[in-house]
Amino acid sequence: MSETFRPDNPDQLRDLLAWATTEGKTVEIVGTGSKRAVGRPMAADHVVELGGMAGITLYEPDELVMTASPATPIAEIEAALSEKNQQLEFEPPDYGPLLASVNSGQGGSTARSNAPTGTLGGVISCNLSGPRRIKSGAARDHFLGFHAVSGRGEIFKSGGRVVKNVTGYDLSKLMAGSWGTLAAMTDVTVKVLPVPEKTRTALLVGADSAQAAQAMIQAMQSPHEVSGAAWLPAPLASASGVDLVAGQKGAVTALRVEGPGPSAEYRCNALREMLSAFGATEELHSVNSIAFWREVRDVMPFARPGDDRAVWKLSAPPASAPQLVGELTAIKGAEAFLDWSGGLVWLALPAGTDASHEAVRAAVDRTTGHATLFRAPEEIRRTIPVFQPQPGAKTLLSQRVKAAFDPKGILNPGRMYADI
């Protein structure tokens, strides 16, 4: 019978996983379960819920460092940070609304609540990053160290609490983006940074994806330290909750700058000047800018109540964006928008199909990038590869790395790939 275990501390977790490995029992590792519906469906013997291990254990604002137990809610982390005017610079997204339609029955809600969903351990394990990825890096770039219990049932650590550290292999990088398939983390140390004094967003109205890509390339080539570059086609822009965006009645290309007041203003003006060569421009100030980028971060264009379309996340070279958007929106009923200055394509396809996976993968294969089927009903995720299939030599290395941590394959079996 499947049971749900809730260890209170690392020693209990170690006993549990040592037992599971000995008995050959597989386990699903969950924080609060907010991202349970991402990845390949699993049929683990038991569930290990890390909810008993929550709370911030170290926060030194002057050192720009924080350590917390894995199931600490992002909401709690952000609240503590904002008291000191700091933040997680990788902008952890809140996919609660996006995943609501596939998460139903698992705590998902259709209406957006104020508190973000997700835990620090979850965001790091899945290496989820927001629009600032283009300037400040991914979750993994802010992840300094951890303690964990491996699938062998052994407690180990890697990294530390300082940024400059090359002592031994950087196993933090492996843990980030491993979706709980290598080890269960028992604490996580991250770098935190000051909240910029001011944010401004320059908008270009009416550009198609090719013009938008060109504008974003120019902006990224400028010295203006753009910290967000996104494009929404007209129907998606019109649905924005930010009136100034919705009211433009056209596609919107957005460029964000952040920093000390005079600097943000200066750079926003310079970007508007640059954008004016492409069409009409506008700008968003603090509250609007923050609200807009939160929508982009959380994929809100595809997260309105009742939206149950299949959603793909494509990471590709930024300059290939127009080609990808062109090819993919030719699929009937498809909609796409761009983040990461074109390097991230979010694509929604009508529900009830095979998510057009052959066409999507064929398109992304023409670049160096990869595609993840981020939201889809379980039946679809069961039949088509959710993560980008890997060539043979890479699969072999991935399998060996998995075995190095979890030789019996007890942790989140099959979540990323059938054989991992």
Add this chain to the structure above:
Amino acid sequence: MKMPEPDREALAKREEIAAALSKIVPAEGGVIVDEDELRPYESDGLTAYRQPPLVVVLPETVEEVRQVLRYCHENGIKVVPRGAGTSLSGGALPLADGVLLSMTKFNRILEIDFDNRCVVTQPGVTNLGITDAVQHKGFYYAPDPSSQIACTIGGNIAENSGGVHCLKYGLTTNNVLGVELVTIEGEVVRFGGKHLDAGGYDMLGLLTGSEGLLGVVTEVTVRILRSPETVRAMLTGFPTSEQAGDCVAKVIGAGIIPAGMEMMDRLATQAAEDFVHAGYPLDVEALIIVELDGPAVEVDHLIERVAGIARECGASTIRVSETDAERQAFWAGRKAAFPAVGRISPDYYCMDGTIPRSRLPEVLSRLAELSQKYELRVANVFHAGDGNLHPLILYDANIPGELEKAEEFGAEILKLCVEVGGVLTGEHGVGVEKRDLMPEMFSEDDLNQQMRVKCAFDPSSLLNPGKMFPVLHRCAELGRVHVHRGETRFPDIPRF
């Protein structure tokens, strides 16, 4: 420092191995066996350790690298990859029974892609070579180790190298988008590319900083950045190092992340001034150089704020660069700090620990005590903004026992770094130098887990053995799961 016992069989087969390698790499000078010609390869930047390799091979193509590695794998021969040989931890130290695989012929930039803001390059191109190739359009490659004219991007990846601008722009690992790797088994694999987030397990992140133990990098894609509009530096001197440490903490605490923030102590400042005449004040215990970049409105605004903080902390000198020449002059001394110290002592030994910034004053006073205990002078140069210390221990290798004393002193410094919450190495790597100190920071389980990852890439432990890990275990032994069926009872854990 003990290296693994050389394999007699490999030593005996030297001629045969050289002949086989010459077949794979037929170019003139592609294989070196002559003793005199091997000598330039006998050490890297950590010159206290020397060992000529069995042979040197200098492949020119990925296919040659693949075949060399496959040959070595099939014949159980050890391989040490090498870039420019500037490692300060003995990472590229050859083995008596090992092939030294030099990547210096991989010296071409393959593609410059301004639209995707990246450069695809062979690994033997120097760090500065990348910036040189893109600066005509106002771009640069951000990580800037002081050795940047010489060190290769392949070596930078292996060591996850840093530089003075890493405070704002990150280390090598934060600036690499993709690599092509040849495994010891002769497989060619690519991780990442021109896109963000490599996909699958983050092998790209794992390889960065893996010190040549997991594979040979044959191609690299790095991101390039547009140069800032304005750059200004500020030179500040303090009567005490506590005040200087306090200033560093207060700047960061105020929410300012400068492009770089470097500190030098009295001895380092004096040595640098005598060497390059940068115009440093000599009546101070500590000197801080803060660099700010961005649009002029931002730089001017932040310089004022930093100057204000420095004044509050009791700075006795505050100078802000008015021209780029002046800014370069501020840096000239810092950049020449190592060779400058080299002029005031027959030898010096460069340490590389990192500590939490707030422990700086305490660590400095402990360093002074240790200096007295060992009767060796120490000059301190720090990447103060990120707590990365480079104490330079001054010694004379010609005095019997002094090198050993310097090494002991160094080990004590690194242990101190770990004790206060820091780490053994911030950017120079473990190599052979800090190998035996690894247990100060890691438990046996921690180290075994790292070695299992090594086994995933190199099951027969042929790549750069004797580096990073104090004790080598066989992969089969490490992979064993100790199953105590019946002994592990069903755990008593809360459940519902």
